[in-house]
Amino acid sequence: MATTASYGLGEFTFPRGWFMVARSTDIGKVPVALRMLGRDLVLYRGQSGRAVLLDAYCPHMRAHFAAPQSDEAAAKRIEGDAIRCPYHAWRFGPDGRCDHVPYFDGPIPHAARVRAYPVEERFGCIFVWHDTEEGAPDYDLPSLPEWDDPQWLRGEYDDLGAIAVHPQEIIDNLGDTQHFGPIHGQRLVYFDTTFDGVIGRQRSGGGHETMAVGDSVMDVDAFYTGPGILVARYAGTTDAVQIVLHTPKEDGVTQIWHGLLTKARNSPPTAEDVAVQQGYHDVGLAAFSQDFEIWRTKEAAITILRLPTDGPFHRSRTWYRQFYNPRARAGDYQARADGVHATVGVAPHPSAQVAAE
Template structure:
C-alpha cells in the first residue's frame, strides 16, 4: 500500500547533502521479478534489478551513451538493456554488449551502488565521500525473520512524505508526545547515543497496543529504525518487531516504509495467529499514522524552545548531524556513549 502525504517543505534544495548510511529501498524479493525497477532517491534516479542467480544490483539509471532511462528497459540474461539503443549493462555497471559494435568503449559504464540484503530487505549505501561503511556500520540481522515461531513476512506499508526526514528522527527523543498523540503515557524513557547508533527505551501503557508496553528501539545510522516491543493485548503477551525506515527522494520528501513482524501463539492455529497479527498490525499502523497527521501541517523549528522534561531533542539532533558531515570532521564526543534517562517513575 502506497500513500502520498503532503507536508510543508522544510529544507533548502540548494547544495543539499543527503545522509551517509544504509537506506532501505524495499523488500528484496520484490526486485526478483525479472524486471528493472526505478528508484527515485537521493535526488537522482537509480535502477534495481536481479540477475539470473537472484543477486540484486543497483545502478545509476541514465545510460552513459545517450542518457536514456535504463529502468524503462528490460532484463535479458541478467543484464539491464537500454530501451534506446539496446546497450546491455551488467551488475557492476559496465557495458557488456553493443548490438552494432564489437569494441566496447572503456567509458561505457554507469555507477554501481553498494547494496546489502538483511531481514528480507534491500539496502543501498549512500556516502557523498564515495567510501564504504566503516567497521561495524551495518544493519543487524533479526533471526525472527527466519523463525517458524513468527509470522515472518513484513506487513509493509509504503508512503511518500513531503518534509525533511529530521521530523521523523526527532521522535527518538520526544518523550512528551506519547501521551497527547498516542494516548500512551510513559513511566520510563531513556536514550543512548553511541557512534552511529541511537537508541530509545520506552515503558508505558497504551489503550491501542496494550498494557505493560515495553519498546526498545534503535536507529542504525540515519535512516533505519527497528523496535522490539512487548505488551499485554487482549489477555495475551504480544511480541513484535517494528520496521520504520526511510530513504530521501529530495531534501523535502522521502519514502517511508513501515512494517511489522508478530510472534505466533503456539496454542493457536495458523489462521488464529494470522487474524490476531492482522489486528495488531493495524493497531500499530493507526498509532504510527497519528504522528504522520501531525507532520502534515507542522513547521520546521531548528531551535525549539524546550521545557523541563521534553527529552534530549538537542542531543539527538547533534548525534544526527554526524551523517551530514565528512567522517574526518565528526567530533570525538559523538563517538562516545551518552546515556540520558528522561523519566523513571518506576524508581520513584
C-alpha cells in the same frame, strides 16, 4: 520546503548510511525506475537472484534503463546479472561497466559506465549504501532473527509513500518524551535515549491505549541503526517487532515504509495466531500513523523551543549530523551525543545509570 541546509546539518545534502529503496516484492522480472536520494535509479533482479541498483541514465545517449516497454521486452533485457539499455542495447554489468555493444568490436570506452551502488537484501527489504564520499559501508545492517523464525508471523510491509518532511523531524522522535501521552495515549513509567556511535536508542515503558491491555506495562526498545532504519521490539501483552524505514527521496521529501511481526503463542502457529498478527499489525500501523500524520502536516521545526522536561532533542540533532558530514568527522558528533540521556521529571529505564539533563 525545509531542506538539509535549512537545518544546517552539514556538508552533504543526503546522509551516509544504509537506506531502504524497495520491498523485495517490488521487483520481479522487469527493471524498476526509482527516485531516491535525489537520484534517478534503476533497480532489477539479476538471473542469479541478486538485486542490482544503478544510476538510471545510459552514458551513450542518456536513455533511462527502465524506460517503459512491454514486460516481455523489458524482461529480455536482463542477461545474467547484467542489463541492456533499451535504446541501442549496450549491456552493463552489476558493477555498472559496459561489457558489450552489439554493433561494435573495438575496445569499449572507459567512460561507458554508470555508478553502481552497494546493495543488501535483508528481511524483505532492499537496502542501498549511500555515501557522498563513495566509501565502503562502515557499519552493518541490524540483524532481525525473528524474520527467519517460524514462531514469528508477519504481513506485508506498508508503503506509506513520500511526504514533504525532512527526515530530521522523524529523527526528533528519538528524544521526544512528551508526545507519548497526547499522541499515543501512553502513560510513561520510564523513558531514556541512548546514543552509541551510529546507534540511536529509545527505551520506554508504560501503559498504551491501543497496543497494551489495561494497566499492563509495555516495554519498547526502539533503535536506529544509522539514520534510516528503526527496529522496535515490544514486550508485554503481545511480543512484537515493528520496523519503520525512511529514506530521503528529495532534499526535504521522505519515503516511509512500515512492517510488523508478532510472536505466535502456539507452536506451531495456529489460525488464531495469524488473526492476532493481522490485528496487531493494524494496531501498530494505526499507532505509527499517529506520528506520521503529525509529520505529514507540520511545519518545519528548524529550531525547537525546547523545555528541560521535553527530552534530549539537542542530543539527537547532534547525533544525526554525523551522517551529513565527512566520515573523518563523524567521531566528533558521536562524542558529543554518546551516552544515556534521561528527561527531567521522567524515570530512566530501570537498568540505566544516568543523570537527568
